[in-house]
Amino acid sequence: MKYLIGILCFLLANASFSQFSFQGETIAAGTKKHFKVPISDKNHTTFIPVTVFCGIEKGPTLGITAGVHGYEYPPIMAGQRLIKSINPKRLKGVVILVQIANVGSFSNRSPFVNALDGKNLNRTFPGNPNGTVTAKIADFITNSIIAKSDFFLDVHAGDAPEDLMPYAAYYSNVAMASASSKGRKMAEALLFDHIVIFKTEGKDYVKKDKPSLYCSAEAFKRNIPSVDIECGRLGMVENEAVLKIEEGILNMLIHLNMKISLEKAIQKNAYLFIENRTYQSSSFDGIYYPFKKSGDYITKGMKVGEITDYFGKTLETVYAKADGIILFTIGTPPIKKGETLLVIGDVLKK
Known part of the structure; x- marks a missing residue:
């Protein structure tokens, strides 16, 4: 009898972690579900492809955005690989993956801005539910992705004219010591040689009465440990960059104790930090x-x-x-x- 009561108590205690709700739908534990979220204003209609992975065990929620700039292809293609390489049956917690935040930029091959309204999504956060389509995308990501996240990652690359070297980055502020420290460890787990420190003291975008502008800055402003990846250049799809992004994210999942694995997160022997x-x-x-x-x-x-x-x-x-x-x-x-x-x-x- 004691044994049966013990099992019943365990099941009741863990019942609330058996599913996750997103966009009015339920994702069962150990499964993933794809969403095509419609976004429209009075002039334009678009959508955001999102995949939600609900782990088999209790854990945190990680939000990931790719394609905030739709001409930055390696993050988008890495997102396509992550659809298969993140196994919800080997996951603790939830991963919300936005494969292409800015489909209007992606489908129209438009560097920097959404071709539908000419706005730069990564200068539009936290967004506006009554604005143009880009502002509405930012509003959705802010309230339906970032607000649900315990950790956040935004993935970028060099747009069409940008020769960019690969690096990870994290947000830091002396008044937000815990989020800053966790962000640093996340950035290290992404396995890039160089790590840029986004020092936010005195910056307008972290002030309560100012817009955050940037996607990951909105997350950090909410005291969520937040990191960026920059990997890829000149609007090209280079397989090395795609695989590097995927590898880093999977390693970060292990670091966050979200991936059920016998492996430990890989740690590099040294990192080169860039503050200024x-x-x-x-x-x-x-x-x-x-x-x-x-x-x-x-x-x-x-x-x-x-x-x-x-x-x-x-x-x-x-x-x-x-x-x-x-x-x-x-x-x-x-x-x-x-x-x-x-x-x-x-x-x-x-």
Whole structure:
């Protein structure tokens, strides 16, 4: 009798973890379900493809977004792989995976902005339920994904003109020590050599009366440990980048004790942290000739590029304004006045 009572108590205690509700539907423990969430305003209609994995055991909820910029393909293709490689029968907790947040950008091959309304989704958070379609997408992600999450990851790559080196990043603020510390450990578990620290002290986007603008910043603003991936370049689908994203996310699941596995999370021996970044912009419209590529180490005063007019006349010789590693540089010829040419990361000496 005691044995039967014990089993009954165990089942009752765990009954609330046997399913997960999303969009008015129930996902049973150990299963996954796909959703095609409709989004529309008075002028446009689109949708968001979402897969929810409900684990077999109690655990936290991890929100993942890919395709916030729809021309950044490696995160989107890694999401397609994760549909198969995340096994809900070997999962603790819940993973909510947004495969393509910005279908309007993706399907129209539109860099940076949603072709339906010309808005940049990653400058629109927390969104607006009464706004245009991009604002409504941000509102849905904020209230239906981020608000349900205990941990959050936003995955990006280099858009069409962006030569970008791969790295992980996490949000940090001295007033949010726990979320910052957990975010750092999540970033380390993503297995990238370089980790950028998004220091948020004094930043408007974490203030209560200011919009967060960025997807993962909205999560951190809610005291949710939040990380980013940047992996992929120039709008290309490179298999190495796709697999690197998938590998990092699966390892992070083990780190978060969400993946039922005999394996322990892989830990790299060392990481290179980047806290300060130097941005350099163009002073002219014209044609840009980069002399360096992403991942190159440069020194202050080094010649890193040149801008000419449309007849080959040099308008500006670009010199590095700081020592460091090139996190990003424009990798295609067109350049506009005021546009960012390159970003230099100051690698911490640790």
